[in-house]
Amino acid sequence: MSHVETADMTSEAPRYATAGDYVQLMKPRIMMLVVFTGLAGLVSAVGVTGVSINPLMAAIATLAIALGSGAAGAINMWYDADIDAIMKRTSTRPIPSGAVPREEAIALGLVMSGVSVLLMWLASNAVAAALLAISIAYYGWFYTMLLKRRTPQNIVIGGAAGAFPPVIGWAVVTGSAPLDAWLLFAIIFFWTPPHFWALSLLAHGEYKKANVPMLPVTHGAGTTRNQILVYTLLLAPLALAPVLTGLGGVIYAAAAAVLGLVFVKLAVDVWRSDAGAVPVQTEGAKAAKRLFAFSILYLFLLFAALIVEHGFGAYFVMPGL
Amino acid sequence: MTETPRTPPQPDERARQAQKKRNLWLALALFGFVILVGVTTIVRLADSELGPDVGFYWSNPPQDNSRSMPDLPAGDESQSEEGRNK
Numbered sequence: 001m002s003h004v005e006t007a008d009m010t011s012e013a014p015r016y017a018t019a020g021d022y023v024q025l026m027k028p029r030i031m032m033l034v035v036f037t038g039l040a041g042l043v044s045a046v047g048v049t050g051v052s053i054n055p056l057m058a059a060i061a062t063l064a065i066a067l068g069s070g071a072a073g074a075i076n077m078w079y080d081a082d083i084d085a086i087m088k089r090t091s092t093r094p095i096p097s098g099a100v101p102r103e104e105a106i107a108l109g110l111v112m113s114g115v116s117v118l119l120m121w122l123a124s125n126a127v128a129a130a131l132l133a134i135s136i137a138y139y140g141w142f143y144t145m146l147l148k149r150r151t152p153q154n155i156v157i158g159g160a161a162g163a164f165p166p167v168i169g170w171a172v173v174t175g176s177a178p179l180d181a182w183l184l185f186a187i188i189f190f191w192t193p194p195h196f197w198a199l200s201l202l203a204h205g206e207y208k209k210a211n212v213p214m215l216p217v218t219h220g221a222g223t224t225r226n227q228i229l230v231y232t233l234l235l236a237p238l239a240l241a242p243v244l245t246g247l248g249g250v251i252y253a254a255a256a257a258v259l260g261l262v263f264v265k266l267a268v269d270v271w272r273s274d275a276g277a278v279p280v281q282t283e284g285a286k287a288a289k290r291l292f293a294f295s296i297l298y299l300f301l302l303f304a305a306l307i308v309e310h311g312f313g314a315y316f317v318m319p320g321l
Numbered sequence: 322m323t324e325t326p327r328t329p330p331q332p333d334e335r336a337r338q339a340q341k342k343r344n345l346w347l348a349l350a351l352f353g354f355v356i357l358v359g360v361t362t363i364v365r366l367a368d369s370e371l372g373p374d375v376g377f378y379w380s381n382p383p384q385d386n387s388r389s390m391p392d393l394p395a396g397d398e399s400q401s402e403e404g405r406n407k
Contacts, residue, residue, distance in 0.1 A: 018343075
């Protein structure tokens with residue numbers, strides 16, 4: 001039976017799980033970004049290496065990446081149900097709201113992990129399947145169970161989990177993971193801290209209540225703003241590296257340069273602000289919100305530039321390279 | 322002393338409807354998985370070297386009889402003579 005009394009004891013009617021609750025368990029918004037970056041890796045690999053792939057197999061491999069992401073999300077929600085119930089932002093998730101029992105979440109996560117890796121192996125190759133398995137374990141076990149509640153560097157180290165998809169996408173096509181694929185990995189790796197810390201500046205009170213050692217909780221808002229700026233200053237030039245290797249052409253170079261400058265400008269705004277200070281409704285909080293929203297757009301447009309160049313024949317080599 | 326048998330709690334109509342929907346989704350997901358595995362297998366086999374020439378099922382590749390056999394090394398004639406005398 002899949003219904004439990006809601007966490008909110010004041011409500012009288014029990015909540016019954018719908019298909020939508022199981023979709024929520026898979027963190028669909030994260031899944032979309034994962035699929036998009038994985039697809040960018042896949043399309044770039046085809047464009048750069050000239051290796052062709054059956055479109056149906058490419059679609060199934062992409063589905064496997066989506067399922068793998070969903071599986072890791074379900075495992076994360078299973079493990080974090082206790083702290084999700086404490087934080088307002090996450091208290092409406094399927095487990096703390098009482099819609100889905102924890103056992104069903106872990107069962108879904110484990111079954112989908114197996115299904116996604118198996119599908120990936122069938123549709124592509126062992127390297128891509130192994131990378132997918134590693135990324136699920138990295139997020140579901142290493143980040144969720146070992147890092148998140150232990151170190152303020154949880155986001156930095158754990159960020160690697162979200163950086164795997166373009167490498168997996170590349171491996172789907174070539175069966176290997178060359179430098180270009182790891183450059184895309186590095187971009188997402190360095191993008192994660194400013195993206196997530198901008199959000200945690202707004203919600204550090206909640207993390208403190210749940211006893212999660214996020215950087216603003218352990219080291220204060222000032223240190224977090226400094227770290228956001230440092231990682232953004234590392235990210236902006238790093239995002240131009242694919243131009244040097246030939247992975248990115250003119251369109252990518254223009255996108256990386258313009259988007260990088262805007263990202264740095266917004267990070268400087270946060271750095272100069274009082275974001276993370278109490279009360280939350282300040283100019284600084286607005287700056288942090290702007291940075292968080294733009295960071296999503298940044299990653300989306302950067303990888304969209306790669307898809308346009310390699311998937312739609314708009315690749316032009318940067319003059320002088 | 323007689324014990325009244327316990328009856329398990331019956332789910333109400335809403336619970337039953339919700340369970341029915343979940344079961345339907347689960348069935349669809351399982352069906353989709355089976356179809357995906359089937360389609361993947363067929364496409365991979367068709368793309369493989371066995372490919373359309375050989376057909377869906379694997380069989381021994383056709384023998385190439387036109388290949389000429391390599392020349393055997395020249396033997397020691399005296400030994401072969403001895404062998405014949407024996």
